[in-house]
Amino acid sequence: MVFIDTAEIVVHGGKGGDGAASFRHEKFIEKGGPDGGDGGKGGSVYLVADSSLLTLYDFKYKKEFIAEDGEPGRSQKQFGKDGSDLFIHIPVGVIVTDLETNTTVDMDKPDMKLLVARGGKGGKGNTHMATPTRRTPHFREMGYEGEVRHLKLELKLIAHVSLVGLPNAGKSSLISVISKAKPDIAPYPFTTKSPVLGIVKKGEKSLVVGDVPGLIEGAHEGKGLGLTFLRHIERSYVIAVVLDAAGIDGNSPEDAYKTVLGELNAYDQSLLKKPRILVLNKADLLNDEQKLSLKEEFSKLESIVIVTSAATGEGTKELVDIMFSLIPQVDEEPQMQEEKTILQLPPLPDDFSVTRQDDYWLVEGRWARYISRYDTSKPWDLQYIQHELKKRRLEEMLRRMGAKEGDTVIIHDKAFEIF
Numbered sequence: 001m002v003f004i005d006t007a008e009i010v011v012h013g014g015k016g017g018d019g020a021a022s023f024r025h026e027k028f029i030e031k032g033g034p035d036g037g038d039g040g041k042g043g044s045v046y047l048v049a050d051s052s053l054l055t056l057y058d059f060k061y062k063k064e065f066i067a068e069d070g071e072p073g074r075s076q077k078q079f080g081k082d083g084s085d086l087f088i089h090i091p092v093g094v095i096v097t098d099l100e101t102n103t104t105v106d107m108d109k110p111d112m113k114l115l116v117a118r119g120g121k122g123g124k125g126n127t128h129m130a131t132p133t134r135r136t137p138h139f140r141e142m143g144y145e146g147e148v149r150h151l152k153l154e155l156k157l158i159a160h161v162s163l164v165g166l167p168n169a170g171k172s173s174l175i176s177v178i179s180k181a182k183p184d185i186a187p188y189p190f191t192t193k194s195p196v197l198g199i200v201k202k203g204e205k206s207l208v209v210g211d212v213p214g215l216i217e218g219a220h221e222g223k224g225l226g227l228t229f230l231r232h233i234e235r236s237y238v239i240a241v242v243l244d245a246a247g248i249d250g251n252s253p254e255d256a257y258k259t260v261l262g263e264l265n266a267y268d269q270s271l272l273k274k275p276r277i278l279v280l281n282k283a284d285l286l287n288d289e290q291k292l293s294l295k296e297e298f299s300k301l302e303s304i305v306i307v308t309s310a311a312t313g314e315g316t317k318e319l320v321d322i323m324f325s326l327i328p329q330v331d332e333e334p335q336m337q338e339e340k341t342i343l344q345l346p347p348l349p350d351d352f353s354v355t356r357q358d359d360y361w362l363v364e365g366r367w368a369r370y371i372s373r374y375d376t377s378k379p380w381d382l383q384y385i386q387h388e389l390k391k392r393r394l395e396e397m398l399r400r401m402g403a404k405e406g407d408t409v410i411i412h413d414k415a416f417e418i419f
Contacts, residue, residue, distance in 0.1 A: 013146025014042025042119030
């Protein structure tokens with residue numbers, strides 16, 4: 001599967017159903033009153049953190065998601081059916097950003113739910129419009145639009161331990177030995193072109209190890225594959241720096257060590273404050289004296305140094321033991337919450353904007369689109385529009401902006417004239 005860690009999508013809450021304008025027509029009941037039911041609420045859109053997903057591949061081609069509209073009301077005071085909510089599953093570890101408001105939410109726990117687009121409210125039927133002086137209202141309320149949001153999804157993988165190092169340091173071989181992961185392995189640079197996660201088990205306990213694609217000098221500036229995947233190290237509890245101890249890739253272990261730590265520091269200095277394991281890999285290519293000398297040399301720089309070989313299995317069990325010792329929280333049973341909290345993005349404002357065009361004033365926005373759906377040729381609809389215009393103080397705003405008597409005002413797609 002192609003690894004994709006960023007995506008932009010558009011989500012639409014469902015439109016609320018229109019209210020109904022109807023009257024009772026029953027035998028032996030003269031002059032039946034209004035009995036139009038309310039429209040149903042539009043469906044809302046939720047993002048759900050799903051631990052079974054590892055990439056944003058599902059959003060490579062599908063970019064738009066629309067919840068179901070509410071049904072219109074019916075006669076005999078029957079309510080329209082609410083639209084079904086839409087649940088979009090995303091990997092755990094995705095940071096969700098609303099591109100309009102710059103609000104961000106970190107979906108870093110399994111089963112987290114985030115309300116990203118609310119469904120529109122259903123319109124009221126003419127049953128609600130009757131008054132002592134208006135007994136036969138032909139007016140009903142239109143359903144409201146649902147929220148529309150443009151979202152950016154950025155995945156930061158959640159691994160307890162991240163393996164980092166130069167290309168051909170043997171990270172892929174190492175993770176294939178200590179876990180069930182099956183990465184592509186070959187003796188050329190950038191064999192691993194996307195992060196690989198593996199589950200490492202020790203008895204009844206387990207942790208997640210991530211193989212991050214090889215860093216090169218200048219990775220924090222976008223060179224090679226480093227910048228694309230450096231973000232995936234940020235969530236790790238432990239960083240394991242894997243070096244080619246034999247230097248067969250053309251880099252001495254000392255130079256490789258300086259390069260890797262330099263790139264981590266340049267990207268985010270806090271990465272160097274995480275617990276760190278220095279792994280001298282490919283030990284099968286060294287004799288015992290070389291192994292001892294190299295370990296003593298690096299022990300002056302790092303508190304935890306281990307010699308390993310993915311080819312022979314040397315040191316791999318000790319490496320796993322050290323990983324588990326540095327992450328005590330994996331021993332704890334997760335506490336089940338009695339009730340899962342549903343997070344919400346702040347509601348979008350139900351406002352409008354006014355701009356001056358060549359020879360008219362243009363009113364746009366959610367409210368303008370809603371108002372434009374009413375039929376100005378119907379007295380009740382026109383009365384409602386006038387009420388809304390007064391409530392929003394649109395005429396006052398236009399006057400302050402320089403509008404004069406006789407100017408044309410277009411509200412979304414309906415033209416009015418200022419008197």
